[in-house]
Amino acid sequence: MTTESRVDTKITLCLGPGGVGKTTMSAAYAMAAASRGQRCVVLTIDPARRLANTLGLENHGLNHGLTNVEGDWSGEVWATMLDPAEMFTDVITRQATSVEQRDRILSNRIFNNLLTSLSGTNEYMATERLYQLFDLKRFDHIIVDTPPAQHAFDFLDSPQRLTRFLDHQLYRSVFRPRKGVLKSLNIAAQRLLRLLGTLVGSELVNDVVDFFADFDGIDIGFSERAHAIDELLQSADSRYVVVTSPKSEPLRESGWIAESLQRRQRQVHALLVNRSTPITVDVDTTRWAEKPSNLLEQNFAEMFRVAATERTDLEQMMESSIGSETTVIEIAEQAKPVHTLDALVSLASQLQDVEPLWTAQSDALS
Amino acid sequence: MAGKGGVGKSTVGASMGVAAAEAGFDVLLIELEGHSNLGAPFGLDQLSYDGQTMLERGTNLADHVTQTTGQPRADDITRQRIVKGRLRGRQITPDEALHDYLNGSELGKVATRLARSGVVELVATAAPGIRDVLALGKVRQLEQSNDADLIIVDAPAAGHALTFLQSATGLANAVASGPVRQQADQVLELLADSARCQAMLVTLAEETPVSELIDTAFRLEEEVDLALAPIVINNVVGNPNGQPGRSTTSTLASEVSDAKRRRQTKKMTALVAAAQFRLNKQRAQEDQIDRLAAELPLDQIILPTIFSSQLDLGDIASLAHSITAQVGDS
Numbered sequence: 001m002t003t004e005s006r007v008d009t010k011i012t013l014c015l016g017p018g019g020v021g022k023t024t025m026s027a028a029y030a031m032a033a034a035s036r037g038q039r040c041v042v043l044t045i046d047p048a049r050r051l052a053n054t055l056g057l058e059n060h061g062l063n064h065g066l067t068n069v070e071g072d073w074s075g076e077v078w079a080t081m082l083d084p085a086e087m088f089t090d091v092i093t094r095q096a097t098s099v100e101q102r103d104r105i106l107s108n109r110i111f112n113n114l115l116t117s118l119s120g121t122n123e124y125m126a127t128e129r130l131y132q133l134f135d136l137k138r139f140d141h142i143i144v145d146t147p148p149a150q151h152a153f154d155f156l157d158s159p160q161r162l163t164r165f166l167d168h169q170l171y172r173s174v175f176r177p178r179k180g181v182l183k184s185l186n187i188a189a190q191r192l193l194r195l196l197g198t199l200v201g202s203e204l205v206n207d208v209v210d211f212f213a214d215f216d217g218i219d220i221g222f223s224e225r226a227h228a229i230d231e232l233l234q235s236a237d238s239r240y241v242v243v244t245s246p247k248s249e250p251l252r253e254s255g256w257i258a259e260s261l262q263r264r265q266r267q268v269h270a271l272l273v274n275r276s277t278p279i280t281v282d283v284d285t286t287r288w289a290e291k292p293s294n295l296l297e298q299n300f301a302e303m304f305r306v307a308a309t310e311r312t313d314l315e316q317m318m319e320s321s322i323g324s325e326t327t328v329i330e331i332a333e334q335a336k337p338v339h340t341l342d343a344l345v346s347l348a349s350q351l352q353d354v355e356p357l358w359t360a361q362s363d364a365l366s
Numbered sequence: 367m368a369g370k371g372g373v374g375k376s377t378v379g380a381s382m383g384v385a386a387a388e389a390g391f392d393v394l395l396i397e398l399e400g401h402s403n404l405g406a407p408f409g410l411d412q413l414s415y416d417g418q419t420m421l422e423r424g425t426n427l428a429d430h431v432t433q434t435t436g437q438p439r440a441d442d443i444t445r446q447r448i449v450k451g452r453l454r455g456r457q458i459t460p461d462e463a464l465h466d467y468l469n470g471s472e473l474g475k476v477a478t479r480l481a482r483s484g485v486v487e488l489v490a491t492a493a494p495g496i497r498d499v500l501a502l503g504k505v506r507q508l509e510q511s512n513d514a515d516l517i518i519v520d521a522p523a524a525g526h527a528l529t530f531l532q533s534a535t536g537l538a539n540a541v542a543s544g545p546v547r548q549q550a551d552q553v554l555e556l557l558a559d560s561a562r563c564q565a566m567l568v569t570l571a572e573e574t575p576v577s578e579l580i581d582t583a584f585r586l587e588e589e590v591d592l593a594l595a596p597i598v599i600n601n602v603v604g605n606p607n608g609q610p611g612r613s614t615t616s617t618l619a620s621e622v623s624d625a626k627r628r629r630q631t632k633k634m635t636a637l638v639a640a641a642q643f644r645l646n647k648q649r650a651q652e653d654q655i656d657r658l659a660a661e662l663p664l665d666q667i668i669l670p671t672i673f674s675s676q677l678d679l680g681d682i683a684s685l686a687h688s689i690t691a692q693v694g695d696s
């Protein structure tokens with residue numbers, strides 16, 4: 001590793017439908033990169049505690065801190081799991097202008113409700129965590145195991161959403177009235193709030209008002225950070241990999257994910273097709289699958305049909321949603337599940353041969 | 367219906383709906399958030415908020431499948447099957463439920479203005495459970511209106527399903543009074559009443575999905591006080607040629623050992639490898655099914671893998687048949 005690569009952290013974000021082995025692939029991806037000497041960290045955001053199991057760390061558990069995964073590689077593999085509550089507390093502590101302000105926010109009921117609910121908060125905290133890891137300047141490569149399917153976009157969009165929210169005229173008029181907003185607008189907003197109180201109860205509305213009032217001053221820091229994170233996710237340092245299985249439903253969702261990425265001006269760097277049926281579709285096998293006359297042949301014919309359907313569906317999806325120039329890596333289904341470190345390492349070796357992984361100082365895109 | 371993404375929760379929900387409609391129930395299938403495409407096999411593009419009929423009373427299922435898919439099916443679905451009840455579907459999004467709710471409240475037009483002003487969005491951001499509670503509140507309202515005999519709700523994926531179902535508890539803690547609090551209380555009452563509401567969990571016979579299902583099941587019982595219906599294990603690879611039974615009863619294993627003694631042509635090697643793959647997979651799945659049975663004392667409904675790319679009405683009807691066969695008259 002050269003010294004300049006120390007500050008040149010690359011990010012790979014793995015997106016995909018639920019149940020296709022995204023976490024496993026993220027871990028294998030990190031191992032493949034570590035075998036090339038990179039210092040990697042896998043960040044998992046998925047609420048399910050899968051990464052620890054996959055990496056054989058269930059006894060140590062996996063938490064907000066960094067856990068080292070030992071293995072036969074020249075680089076490093078670290079793993080970390082998002083703890084939104086801890087992250088949020090970190091963020092508030094960093095941004096608060098005084099200890100009193102910090103304590104007020106941390107004891108607010110709305111704040112605690114935000115912590116226990118998944119909608120939006122977790123995703124935003126995940127981007128904060130990603131930025132924190134990036135800022136450490138200690139890793140060559142951060143691999144992000146995003147939440148399944150559309151929730152991945154809650155993650156990608158959260159910095160922008162927060163920025164929009166804090167820039168919202170209503171928010172400014174109601175909660176930051178001292179910043180010179182027209183008084184009449186403020187009164188109208190207050191009336192709306194009273195109305196809302198009759199609907200959801202005035203306690204909730206008061207809590208919300210208090211909560212945002214407590215945020216006075218902090219929101220600017222939040223807003224700046226959100227901008228920075230968004231820029232990082234848009235930059236050439238971030239790459240997007242779509243993980244899918246070759247079944248029609250996940251392919252449909254992956255197509256949607258790829259299109260949604262492209263709508264956000266983010267290119268799909270590679271498509272990992274996990275668990276494809278291990279039968280080659282060619283002239284020979286097509287012939288062997290015809291007119292089965294015994295059980296062996298019937299079984300082969302059934303599996304051949306599955307493999308052929310996977311092929312057609314995959315090609316169709318590539319054509320309509322991704323473009324055929326994108327790298328595709330197919331990983332054959334293992335009859336026995338991948339849940340040992342050894343199995344994962346062997347999976348990583350499959351990625352190693354074909355995947356143009358980030359290499360220090362060489363960017364395939366440029 | 368709850369289960370992690372990719373387990374075929376929506377397909378199972380639709381099949382359950384068809385099975386119940388066949389048995390004479392007036393069934394309402396509810397899709398939340400609109401990503402599941404529940405309507406597609408029934409020839410409906412997108413389900414509307416107000417609902418559509420998916421299967422009319424008295425429909426001959428076999429004829430209907432032939433009509434919708436353009437080809438008759440060779441398997442058991444061709445037997446005479448008449449839909450004695452009916453099946454309808456609708457999509458409930460939190461935004462529409464909110465709109466509906468505001469329109470129905472005495473606040474009327476003012477409420478609409480409130481919604482448009484963005485204030486609601488602001489509060490919903492701070493107390494996100496509101497949206498979920500409104501969607502569940504709509505389901506409860508349909509349940510109370512006796513609109514159907516059975517309502518099947520295709521819930522968000524597990525993890526998220528748990529949050530979704532916990533939304534009422536969270537909100538009840540944050541909101542002390544007012545109509546939304548009332549909604550949350552009513553939803554909690556519905557969830558806790560096992561005579562009115564049960565969760566049906568769907569999984570695959572694989573390590574991680576099974577582990578997650580066990581975790582979700584315990585948490586649903588403990589944290590949401592929700593009763594559990596039988597578990598559905600989807601996508602189970604059976605014996606070749608649709609023969610019933612487990613891998614141990616399959617004659618495939620003996621054919622493999624016979625074949626190994628014969629001359630290994632390129633073809634024979636491929637056939638044996640394919641058979642070995644299937645047997646290994648069957649065994650791995652059976653291990654998971656047994657583990658699930660040992661760790662979670664609930665009845666299991668096992669559904670076979672459907673080897674087709676786009677599931678059509680014929681496939682759904684075939685799964686429905688499999689459900690009926692296992693559930694019987696209960």
